[in-house]
Every structure is written in C-alpha cells, then in structure tokens.
Amino acid sequence: xxxxxxxxxxxDSNIASNKQLSVEIFSFATRYGPxxxxxxxxxxxxxxxxxxxxxxxxxxxxSSKIDIVEDxxxxxxxxxxxxxxxxxxxxxxxxxxxxxxxxxxxNLLTKSRIQLTPKAGQTASPKPSPTTPWVMYINRDDEExxxxxxxxxxxxxxxxxxxxxxxxxxxxxxxxxxxxKLLCCLESSTYAVDKL
Amino acid sequence: MPWINSxxxxxxxxxxxxxxxxxxxxxxxxxxxxxxxxxxxxxxxxNFVYFIRDDSQWGQLFRYNLQTKSVEKITDxxxxxxxxxxxxxMRTYTLSHDGTxxxxxxxxxTIHTIYQINLEKENESTHxxxxxxxxxxxxxxxxxxTCSYDGRHLAFIGSAPDRPPEICLAxxxxxxxxxxxxxxxxxxxxFIDHQxxxxxxxxxDNGIKTYGLYWPPKSQPICKNGEKDIPPVIFKxxxxxxxxxxxxxxxEAQFFTSKxxxxxxxxxxxxxxxxxxxxxxxxxxxxxxxxxxxxxGLNYLERQGLASxxxxxxxxxxxxxxxxxQALCHYPQVFAAGICLYGVTxxxxxxxxxxxxxKHYNDYLLGILPQATNVYTERSPINFADKIQKPxxxxxxxxxxxxxxxxxxxxxxxxxxxxxxxxxxxYENEGHGFRLQETKEHLYRTMTDFIYNSIAxxx
Numbered sequence: 001x002x003x004x005x006x007x008x009x010x011x012d013s014n015i016a017s018n019k020q021l022s023v024e025i026f027s028f029a030t031r032y033g034p035x036x037x038x039x040x041x042x043x044x045x046x047x048x049x050x051x052x053x054x055x056x057x058x059x060x061x062x063s064s065k066i067d068i069v070e071d072x073x074x075x076x077x078x079x080x081x082x083x084x085x086x087x088x089x090x091x092x093x094x095x096x097x098x099x100x101x102x103x104x105x106x107n108l109l110t111k112s113r114i115q116l117t118p119k120a121g122q123t124a125s126p127k128p129s130p131t132t133p134w135v136m137y138i139n140r141d142d143e144e145x146x147x148x149x150x151x152x153x154x155x156x157x158x159x160x161x162x163x164x165x166x167x168x169x170x171x172x173x174x175x176x177x178x179x180x181k182l183l184c185c186l187e188s189s190t191y192a193v194d195k196l
Numbered sequence: 197m198p199w200i201n202s203x204x205x206x207x208x209x210x211x212x213x214x215x216x217x218x219x220x221x222x223x224x225x226x227x228x229x230x231x232x233x234x235x236x237x238x239x240x241x242x243n244f245v246y247f248i249r250d251d252s253q254w255g256q257l258f259r260y261n262l263q264t265k266s267v268e269k270i271t272d273x274x275x276x277x278x279x280x281x282x283x284x285x286m287r288t289y290t291l292s293h294d295g296t297x298x299x300x301x302x303x304x305x306t307i308h309t310i311y312q313i314n315l316e317k318e319n320e321s322t323h324x325x326x327x328x329x330x331x332x333x334x335x336x337x338x339x340x341x342t343c344s345y346d347g348r349h350l351a352f353i354g355s356a357p358d359r360p361p362e363i364c365l366a367x368x369x370x371x372x373x374x375x376x377x378x379x380x381x382x383x384x385x386x387f388i389d390h391q392x393x394x395x396x397x398x399x400x401d402n403g404i405k406t407y408g409l410y411w412p413p414k415s416q417p418i419c420k421n422g423e424k425d426i427p428p429v430i431f432k433x434x435x436x437x438x439x440x441x442x443x444x445x446x447x448e449a450q451f452f453t454s455k456x457x458x459x460x461x462x463x464x465x466x467x468x469x470x471x472x473x474x475x476x477x478x479x480x481x482x483x484x485x486x487x488x489x490x491x492x493g494l495n496y497l498e499r500q501g502l503a504s505x506x507x508x509x510x511x512x513x514x515x516x517x518x519x520x521x522q523a524l525c526h527y528p529q530v531f532a533a534g535i536c537l538y539g540v541t542x543x544x545x546x547x548x549x550x551x552x553x554x555k556h557y558n559d560y561l562l563g564i565l566p567q568a569t570n571v572y573t574e575r576s577p578i579n580f581a582d583k584i585q586k587p588x589x590x591x592x593x594x595x596x597x598x599x600x601x602x603x604x605x606x607x608x609x610x611x612x613x614x615x616x617x618x619x620x621x622x623y624e625n626e627g628h629g630f631r632l633q634e635t636k637e638h639l640y641r642t643m644t645d646f647i648y649n650s651i652a653x654x655x
Contacts, residue, residue, distance in 0.1 A: 021454040028383035080553040083283025
C-alpha cells in the first residue's frame with residue numbers, strides 16, 4: 001500500500017506542475033492516408049480523419065495549395081479490416097462510400113460525382129485504369145464470396161466479374177501502357193487448411 | 197494468412213464479345229512453397245511486376261519479367277521490407293515515374309528507413325545499387341511511400357515518438373530534401389513538457405531471444421530516504437498476434453509515462469519485423485510462447501532494476517487481451533493485475549464466430565479442429581477463470597464482430613461466480629478497437645485508477 005500511495009503522490013505532484021498528459025492527448029489524433037498521386041494533374045490526394053470529420057484532400061505541388069475534394073460523404077472500404085478506400089487516375093477519384101459500399105467517381109476539377117456500382121455487398125481497392133475506361137475493384141457479396149470485378153468508368157453498365165476463383169484478393173492493380181489491353185495482378189491468401 | 201503463404205497471379209485481359217473485359221489467361225508467378233508475397237505492382241512500362249516476398253528471412257523486393265517469365269531478387273537489405281497484410285492496399289515501396297528507381301522502406305529493430313535502388317544495372321554480374329537515405333532520421337515510422345508521376349516528389353506518412361503522423365514530401369530533384377506538408381504537431385501544446393522515447397531491448401531466457409520496446413517513465417518515484425524507487429510498469433501485449441510494436445507516435449505510452457508509469461511493449465515470438473523464423477515461432481504455440489515471453493520480459497526488467505512484480509500490470513487488446521487472460525489464469529502470481537480489451541476468452545467460439553479473413557488463423561496458431569480439441573480446451577481462458585487471483589479490468593465493444601461480446605460476458609459471469617476482483621465495462625457503440633473520443637476518455641481514466649488501485653491492493 002505504501003508504494004502505491006507514494007507513486008500516486010509523485011503523480012499528483014506532476015499534476016500540480018502541469019506536466020502530466022491528460023486524456024486530451026487522444027482527442028487530437030488525426031489520421032492520414034492512403035496517399036495517392038494523380039497521373040493527370042500531378043496532385044497528391046489523401047484522406048484526413050479527425051474524430052467525426054473526414055476530408056478527401058488534394059495538394060498541388062505547383063501552387064502549394066490544398067483543396068478539399070470531398071467532405072460530405074464518408075469514404076471507407078469495409079472488406080475485412082478495411083483498406084483500399086480510394087484511388088485516382090486521369091483526374092477522377094474512385095472511392096468506396098462508407099454507408100452503402102457503392103463505388104463513386106468524383107472529378108477533381110468539377111467535383112461532379114457519379115455512382116459507378118449498385119449496392120451489391122462490399123467494395124474495396126478500386127483501381128481506375130489510366131489507359132482504358134474501366135475500374136477494377138474487389139467485391140464481397142452478401143454470402144461472403146469475394147471476386148475481382150470491373151465496371152465502366154461512366155457507371156452506365158452493370159459491373160462484371162473478372163475472377164472469382166480465389167477466397168481472397170489483395171492489391172489488385174490495373175493499368176499498363178499496353179494499348180487497350182489490361183493486365184491485372186491478383187493475390188490470394190491461403191484459405192485452404194492444407195496450405196497453412 | 198497472406199503473410200504465411202500467398203501467391204501473385206498475372207492475368208491477360210481481352211475484350212469480351214459483349215464489350216467488357218474478361219480474363220483470357222491466368223498465370224501464377226513462380227514462388228517457393230510457403231512464401232508470402234506482398235504489394236504486387238506493375239512497373240510504368242508494363243514489362244515487369246514488382247513485389248515483396250520472403251523467400252529467406254526477410255521480405256525483399258523482387259520482380260517478374262512478363263516476357264521471360266523469370267523472377268529476380270532485387271534487394272538484399274538487412275531488414276523487413278513487407279508488412280503483415282491485414283488490410284487492403286498496404287504499401288512499403290514505390291517506383292519512380294520512369295521505372296528506373298525503387299524506394300523501399302525497410303524495418304530494422306522497429307525503425308523504418310528508406311532505401312533507394314537503381315533498377316538499371318551496368319551488367320548482369322553486378323548488384324543493383326542500393327543507397328540508404330540518411331535524412332529520414334526524424335521519422336522512425338514511414339508508411340505509404342509514393343512517387344509522383346512527374347518524377348519530382350516522393351510522399352510518405354511519417355511519425356516518431358515525438359512527432360505525430362504527418363504527410364511529408366521529399367524533393368527528388370533537390371537532394372531528396374524533406375518537408376512536412378501536413379502536420380498536427382501544434383495540436384499538442386501539452387506534449388512539449390513531456391516526451392518519452394522508447395528503448396529497443398532484447399533479452400535471452402532459456403536460449404530464447406525476445407524483443408521489446410521500453411518507454412521509461414518521465415521520472416522515477418523517490419522514497420522517503422531519498423533513493424529512487426521502482427515505478428509501476430505496464431507490460432503491453434500487441435494484438436494480431438502477427439503484428440509489432442514499433443517506434444512511432446504512441447499517445448498511450450506518452451500518457452502513461454507522463455504519470456510515471458513505465459510501458460514495456462513486448463514483441464513476443466510470433467511478432468512481425470524480426471524475420472520469418474521469429475514470426476513462425478508462434479505456430480501451434482499461441483497462448484504459450486506469448487505468455488512466456490511477457491513473463492521473461494518482466495524478469496528481464498526486474499534484473500535491470502526497472503520493474504517489480506508487485507507493480508507490474510499486463511495489458512493488451514484482442515490477441516493481446518487473450519495473452520493477458522492466459523497469463524493471469526496460468527501464472528496467477530506473476531503480474532499484480534491485468535487489463536484486457538476485447539480479448540479472446542473461448543477459442544472454440546472464436547473459430548466458429550470470427551469473420552472470414554481469420555476463419556482459419558487458429559488452424560495455424562493452435563491446430564486444426566477436431567484433432568486439436570484438447571489444445572483449444574486447455575488454452576481457452578474461459579475454462580480457467582477460477583485460477584485468476586489478481587484484479588482484472590475488462591473492456592468490450594458491444595458491436596465487436598471479431599470477438600463476440602457474449603464471449604466476454606460469459607467470462608465475466610465466471611469471474612463473478614468465483615469472486616475474482618474485476619471491473620467490466622461494455623461500450624455501446626464500439627467494435628473491435630475503440631475509436632470514439634468519449635470512449636477513450638473513459639477508458640484511460642478508469643484504467644489509470646485501476647492500475648493505482650490494483651497495485652495498492654497488491655502491496
């Protein structure tokens with residue numbers, strides 16, 4: 001008992017000298033990320049979250065100005081533990097909207113927004129192609145089946161499944177300079193027990 | 197899990213007759229059995245796929261030639277270049293706009309450093325030129341490196357014990373000079389009066405080498421005779437268990453150390469960042485080796501005069517919360533108290549109820565059911581709640597989908613039944629990991645009180 005009281009006394013003396021951190025230290029936590037560059041405007045984009053506020057920001061290295069692209073809709077992908085909230089190509093940001101998990105596209109300059117996918121499970125990791133009018137993304141349906149899907153960047157066509165052979169997909173990536181062809185890269189984690 | 201065994205596939209895509217893309221051919225990039233691949237990425241010209249893979253001890257940069265279908269190892273850095281792939285779109289390297297340079301973040305003893313690799317070598321017999329950046333010392337954690345398309349900038353998110361996360365911009369045309377672009381450091385005026393910096397430690401116990409980060413208290417308590425006394429120490433067990441406590445901005449550690457409570461983050465066997473062999477040491481041993489390493493960490497700090505059993509509290513969330521319960525159940529006299537945040541109490545229930553991503557994680561950590569039934573029974577804290585002797589504080593989110601709240605409620609019922617001193621709080625709008633500010637305020641206030649009260653009752 002003595003020792004604990006002594007520790008508390010020491011602790012209290014720090015309070016008196018205002019050197020002890022209060023729980024407020026947790027209230028300033030600002031989270032940044034992911035970071036993505038746009039190939040067209042050469043602007044750097046990131047999500048900035050602080051308590052209940054979230055902003056999609058864009059920085060122009062030439063003017064050193066920071067613009068807020070979106071602060072109305074919450075951007076968050078929610079397959080598994082999340083990640084892969086948005087990506088950008090040719091001045092168009094494609095993101096997963098938190099409450100519905102629909103994919104939206106927003107133009108950096110005009111701020112005009114279009115819906116790309118209907119509500120159909122969860123979406124993550126959208127990759128707009130820099131060379132073709134397609135967006136590749138990961139989808140998890142309501143029965144927890146994952147697939148790699150594509151949707152046209154104007155949102156006028158129904159999404160199509162590219163591949164559903166694997167239990168999980170990670171870091172799918174579209175877009176090379178190979179004319180109208182896309183190459184994609186997918187990764188599967190081992191779901192099968194015998195491979196563990 | 198992707199950090200244990202994963203493959204990269206490359207697909208050729210052609211336009212389907214109906215006017216949408218379809219895969220015409222699918223190839224796996226050749227890889228050794230039981231190797232983990234991370235962050236596949238095409239180079240700008242589209243002739244290589246780059247990725248990180250851990251063929252040996254450390255995850256290193258490789259590339260796959262799409263024409264020759266050959267794999268080449270690019271780096272041989274003494275450090276870990278991948279991260280455990282818990283979420284989508286994690287990134288530890290970036291390629292320059294023209295594909296001639298790679299910038300790789302390597303983790304050595306919890307400190308991150310950027311390495312620049314020239315991807316164009318003079319002839320086949322020479323190594324790729326690899327240069328360590330020396331100007332990133334202000335940031336011990338470097339995340340999300342990414343090169344601009346005009347070749348001028350490299351952006352990353354950096355943090356350090358004395359720097360909250362900030363977006364940084366390196367000018368690749370001016371000696372890689374780095375400027376913070378967006379920072380919140382000015383939000384922490386009270387922090388100027390206090391900062392603790394962690395010390396990376398390793399120790400041996402029965403021939404087993406283990407690692408940890410010790411955040412010393414701001415000052416040691418003074419006895420009445422004027423001599424320094426041993427401060428209380430929190431032994432923090434990270435979650436995962438495939439994760440790592442790193443040298444980064446850690447408000448929790450700063451909060452407690454400002455109250456003269458030391459914090460020791462135990463990077464127990466199974467942790468990330470010390471090589472594949474160290475990560476694999478937890479295979480089949482979860483609930484055993486993590487507990488042993490927490491205790492050997494306490495013994496080590498005791499030998500150094502930095503901790504005492506009577507003033508040591510074990511604390512952890514999720515998998516770390518499970519280790520807390522295992523330690524209190526099976527070594528009831530070692531720690532003075534425990535704090536468990538959304539920890540696993542029932543391994544059978546975890547295997548049945550957890551989400552898709554971790555559905556078979558337990559197969560690796562414990563064994564496959566039903567053959568491993570005994571292991572699950574013997575290592576489920578719910579079966580040993582009566583063995584706990586020291587006070588325990590438990591916090592749980594009502595919307596937790598990883599560890600179902602009912603698991604914890606059943607455990608607390610057992611504590612009541614056996615008259616074990618405990619504190620339990622169920623947060624209404626929280627899941628697996630607490631995020632709301634009011635939750636954090638309540639959590640850290642009550643935890644601080646609990647630590648002092650528990651140590652008092654134990655002495």
